[in-house]
Amino acid sequence: MSAKTWTGVDGQCAFTVFTRIEGGKSGADAVVAILTPIGDHVATNDDVPFAQLAGLHFASFCAVPLSSGDWYLVFEGNVDGTPADFLRELVGRAGPKLREIYGHCLDFPVGDAATDEAVLTYLLAHDIGADTFYVGWAGWSVERIRREKALRDAIEALVESPGFTVPPDADLATFHAAIRDGIAGDPQLRWTSEPPTRPAVVRYGRLALVGILAALVLVVLRLVRRAAGPVRSAARRRAGRSLRILVGLLVATAVRLRTAESDDERRDRQRSPGWQAAYDEWSRHLGKVRVREDEQVQNHMISVIPIKPGWFRLAVLRTVLWVINLAARLWWNRGELGGIGSIHFARWVIPPDGRDLIFLSNYDGSWESYLDEFIDRASVGLSAVWSNTDNEVGFPATRWLVSGGARDEARFKAFARRSMWPTTVWYSAYPSLSVANIRTNMAIRDDLPTSLDPVSDDVWLGRL
Amino acid sequence: MTAAATGTAMSRKPAEVRPDATTWADVQGLVMSGYSTMHQARYLLLRVDEPSAARAWIGELAGRVTSGAAPETERCINVAFTAPGLRALGLETSELQTFPAPFTEGMTATHRRRSLGDLGPSDPTEWYWGGTAHDAEAGAHAVHVLLLLFAPDATAIAALEAAETALLTAGGLSVVREIVPEPLPGQQTPDGKFGVEHFGFADGMSQPVIRDSGQDEGLGWDEARRSVIAAGEFVLGYDNGYAKLTPWPQLTGAERFGVNGTFLVVRQLAQDVAGFRTHVESEAARLSEDPERLAAKLVGRWRSGAPLVLTDDRDDPDLDVSNDFSYAELDPDGRRCPFGSHIRRANPRDSLLDDPVEALKLANLHRIIRRGRVFGPGLPDDARTDDGHERGLVFVAVNANIERQFEFVQHSWIANPTFAGLAEEQDPMVGNPTGGGTFTVQARPLRKKVTDLPSFVTVRGGAYFFLPGITALRTLGARPA
Numbered sequence: 027m028s029a030k031t032w033t034g035v036d037g038q039c040a041f042t043v044f045t046r047i048e049g050g051k052s053g054a055d056a057v058v059a060i061l062t063p064i065g066d067h068v069a070t071n072d073d074v075p076f077a078q079l080a081g082l083h084f085a086s087f088c089a090v091p092l093s094s095g096d097w098y099l100v101f102e103g104n105v106d107g108t109p110a111d112f113l114r115e116l117v118g119r120a121g122p123k124l125r126e127i128y129g130h131c132l133d134f135p136v137g138d139a140a141t142d143e144a145v146l147t148y149l150l151a152h153d154i155g156a157d158t159f160y161v162g163w164a165g166w167s168v169e170r171i172r173r174e175k176a177l178r179d180a181i182e183a184l185v186e187s188p189g190f191t192v193p194p195d196a197d198l199a200t201f202h203a204a205i206r207d208g209i210a211g212d213p214q215l216r217w218t219s220e221p222p223t224r225p226a227v228v229r230y231g232r233l234a235l236v237g238i239l240a241a242l243v244l245v246v247l248r249l250v251r252r253a254a255g256p257v258r259s260a261a262r263r264r265a266g267r268s269l270r271i272l273v274g275l276l277v278a279t280a281v282r283l284r285t286a287e288s289d290d291e292r293r294d295r296q297r298s299p300g301w302q303a304a305y306d307e308w309s310r311h312l313g314k315v316r317v318r319e320d321e322q323v324q325n326h327m328i329s330v331i332p333i334k335p336g337w338f339r340l341a342v343l344r345t346v347l348w349v350i351n352l353a354a355r356l357w358w359n360r361g362e363l364g365g366i367g368s369i370h371f372a373r374w375v376i377p378p379d380g381r382d383l384i385f386l387s388n389y390d391g392s393w394e395s396y397l398d399e400f401i402d403r404a405s406v407g408l409s410a411v412w413s414n415t416d417n418e419v420g421f422p423a424t425r426w427l428v429s430g431g432a433r434d435e436a437r438f439k440a441f442a443r444r445s446m447w448p449t450t451v452w453y454s455a456y457p458s459l460s461v462a463n464i465r466t467n468m469a470i471r472d473d474l475p476t477s478l479d480p481v482s483d484d485v486w487l488g489r490l
Numbered sequence: 491m492t493a494a495a496t497g498t499a500m501s502r503k504p505a506e507v508r509p510d511a512t513t514w515a516d517v518q519g520l521v522m523s524g525y526s527t528m529h530q531a532r533y534l535l536l537r538v539d540e541p542s543a544a545r546a547w548i549g550e551l552a553g554r555v556t557s558g559a560a561p562e563t564e565r566c567i568n569v570a571f572t573a574p575g576l577r578a579l580g581l582e583t584s585e586l587q588t589f590p591a592p593f594t595e596g597m598t599a600t601h602r603r604r605s606l607g608d609l610g611p612s613d614p615t616e617w618y619w620g621g622t623a624h625d626a627e628a629g630a631h632a633v634h635v636l637l638l639l640f641a642p643d644a645t646a647i648a649a650l651e652a653a654e655t656a657l658l659t660a661g662g663l664s665v666v667r668e669i670v671p672e673p674l675p676g677q678q679t680p681d682g683k684f685g686v687e688h689f690g691f692a693d694g695m696s697q698p699v700i701r702d703s704g705q706d707e708g709l710g711w712d713e714a715r716r717s718v719i720a721a722g723e724f725v726l727g728y729d730n731g732y733a734k735l736t737p738w739p740q741l742t743g744a745e746r747f748g749v750n751g752t753f754l755v756v757r758q759l760a761q762d763v764a765g766f767r768t769h770v771e772s773e774a775a776r777l778s779e780d781p782e783r784l785a786a787k788l789v790g791r792w793r794s795g796a797p798l799v800l801t802d803d804r805d806d807p808d809l810d811v812s813n814d815f816s817y818a819e820l821d822p823d824g825r826r827c828p829f830g831s832h833i834r835r836a837n838p839r840d841s842l843l844d845d846p847v848e849a850l851k852l853a854n855l856h857r858i859i860r861r862g863r864v865f866g867p868g869l870p871d872d873a874r875t876d877d878g879h880e881r882g883l884v885f886v887a888v889n890a891n892i893e894r895q896f897e898f899v900q901h902s903w904i905a906n907p908t909f910a911g912l913a914e915e916q917d918p919m920v921g922n923p924t925g926g927g928t929f930t931v932q933a934r935p936l937r938k939k940v941t942d943l944p945s946f947v948t949v950r951g952g953a954y955f956f957l958p959g960i961t962a963l964r965t966l967g968a969r970p971a
């Protein structure tokens with residue numbers, strides 16, 4: 027089951043339009059030349075009017091080379107609704123520019139054949155979705171995020187306005203009520219009198235995940251019980267066989283994994299040049315990679331890393347991505363991914379030839395602080411994914427898939443930096459908001475219509 | 491290539507690497523001490539004119555450079571180099587590549603300008619030194635070397651400066667610019683312990699303590715837990731906060747060149763003292779606040795240094811040197827010390843995660859040792875207009891990993907508009923380069939907002955320097971042409 031099939035369960039979808047650029051590096055340069063002015067004026071340009079496209083959270087265009095030697099254009103979108111609806115609107119509004127861009131890509135329809143419908147079909151046909159898709163606030167549409175921000179701004183303005191005349195020694199409930207009444211008078215904010223709703227996936231996701239895990243445990247327990255059943259019964263034989271196969275598979279995988287890891291370590295010791303020298307040599311490109319970094323509260327990164335050769339690593343990687351995707355969909359959908367509270371949207375995707383792993387992320391704060399969160403809070407997950415990949419720096423030595431690895435700070439950062447490519451176009455629908463800001467605005471909105479006890483009122487007023 | 495061998499050696503690091511007595515005899519003294527008995531200082535920014543003579547000068551100077559082990563007596567000398575400086579001294583490109591990117595790219599690289607907030611009036615095109623107006627590689631204003639001189643009094647510093655200037659001039663270097671910090675007594679509190687910066691606040695209370703430096707002995711458990719930091723965070727060649735070795739710079743034939751070295755961040759910051767006073771007073775009037783208390787809210791400490799976390803309603807000089815506090819327990823909602831106050835941003839201690847123990851551990855991966863001094867005459871207490879004299883702070887910070895330490899503090903804490911869940915505001919003292927900032931004073935029942943904050947601090951110059959160990963200075967001095 028690919029993530030693509032259920033990115034929409036909570037309202038937001040990921041699309042990754044992945045197209046081969048003709049003419050190698052020079053073709054890629056030509057595409058980048060078209061894209062750069064768009065990226066320079068991403069919110070205001072008329073060619074691709076991102077800001078006017080409904081339901082778009084984040085989008086990016088990057089040109090990257092893959093292990094095959096070919097260059098690809100990666101068009102990432104994080105949208106409310108379906109990719110088809112979004113891309114149809116995009117083609118309607120940015121058709122000429124899309125034709126110019128994709129005219130450099132393989133199999134794009136030529137001349138009169140490139141009707142809007144043909145362009146849309148092309149884009150959809152090249153959407154490779156995501157193997158793992160993480161949404162910071164599952165179910166929170168662009169509209170809702172902006173609306174809740176507008177509410178907060180209105181409250182901040184209200185309490186600063188001369189008309190707000192609650193005496194400073196009034197009790198907290200009076201403040202709360204005065205704010206609620208002040209907001210109620212604003213026709214733009216009438217929606218706030220409705221009780222807030224929670225998306226189904228947020229309400230039931232964790233329950234569903236617990237259910238799935240419980241079912242798994244039950245199946246194994248049943249096998250064990252059957253295997254301990256009456257001697258010579260067919261059920262016992264079958265259960266015993268299943269159990270033996272299961273345990274055997276696990277043991278074989280563990281042994282195979284550990285062997286692969288020690289082989290990697292041995293090869294790493296013979297690495298020439300050493301990882302540090304390889305990174306130092308590359309690091310003069312750092313400025314190009316950082317071309318759009320730190321322009322605002324949020325940042326974007328694209329990373330491309332070759333998967334280690336052989337079916338085993340690819341299989342392990344696909345399994346890990348599947349598991350993380352499951353956890354991200356059902357459990358980590360409330361502003362936090364395993365201890366990392368700074369990601370709006372992120373994905374891992376393996377292109378069709380299975381040779382590379384692409385990572386795309388829209389996150390808060392500096393790259394350095396983001397990577398520190400990887401290392402300090404989520405090294406297990408990061409190691410489980412990236413230890414299956416290798417580049418000139420090489421992933422730090424990892425044991426049992428999750429231990430060590432990303433904890434090797436200097437080398438892990440060098441590895442991750444080395445894997446990055448410039449983000450040529452990057453759009454954010456709410457560039458001043460952090461994941462935590464969205465949480466605060468949400469909490470302000472949730473408790474606005476209700477009367478609270480004094481302690482909760484204190485907390486609520488403290489959010490302003 | 492040399493780096494190849496050591497790169498592998500580093501990844502197979504067998505056990506803990508911790509400093510011993512020989513370390514501190516090789517590390518330059520500034521890492522260990524701010525030389526508080528040396529009341530006078532001169533910072534000379536130098537250019538290398540004749541590389542081979544300059545190398546010989548460095549070799550000679552190595553014998554006079556103050557180490558971390560030597561007691562302060564009559565004078566102290568330390569020396570550090572920019573990347574263009576090392577290039578001018580003859581380092582090969584392949585050797586310079588082994589230095590970390592922020593050092594080789596420099597403080598003024600475009601993306602760095604954004605992340606450090608060097609914008610508007612603080613833009614490096616406007617800087618007195620180290621900026622982009624002066625061709626950093628070759629121009630007459632290029633800064634290659636920083637020579638730091640310290641002496642107990644005016645006579646001694648004059649003699650030291652004359653002697654060193656003669657030697658460096660003879661050694662193929664010239665002085666591009668000189669910074670004269672204020673003599674220390676003028677910036678000390680009555681008990682002589684900490685400096686007072688120009689806005690009128692005691693400064694320098696909260697410093698990390700280096701593990702295995704001797705200075706980490708005899709501390710209380712809580713103080714040790716909060717302040718003692720792995721030596722590798724401040725000196726290359728030893729275990730850092732991750733119990734790993736931070737990669738160090740290497741020269742051909744001198745793979746351990748970077749060991750016992752570290753990086754200095756130097757930024758000359760001009761302070762608009764009159765602007766600070768008038769804005770605080772007008773906002774205090776608007777918000778019906780006591781101006782002293784509002785100023786303390788911006789800083790996070792009262793003028794004496796007493797932390798707001800411990801005394802929220804009035805200054806308490808008995809607490810002036812107190813550093814014994816944490817946020818999670820006493821002030822989780824910022825209603826004593828605002829989330830956005832300068833000291834809380836500069837070191838959030840245990841406050842950024844739900845789990846305070848984990849939060850402190852992570853915050854301590856981003857510590858810097860501050861060794862700056864103030865410059866320019868004080869503005870009289872009653873003045874509300876500027877007197878035309880420039881004044882401020884020469885910010886000097888010691889760190890082994892510029893990106894994870896100084897730059898992280900500056901970008902992810904000081905200048906981060908969403909720090910600690912805040913929205914669209916930056917450090918009210920130093921993180922607001924283009925003005926027009928906002929500052930939230932968390933309060934019960936309702937927060938107060940300080941608005942239209944002008945920029946009180948303007949960057950006038952700056953650079954990243956490498957501060958080599960004394961052995962490394964000798965290596966540099968002995969390099970053939």
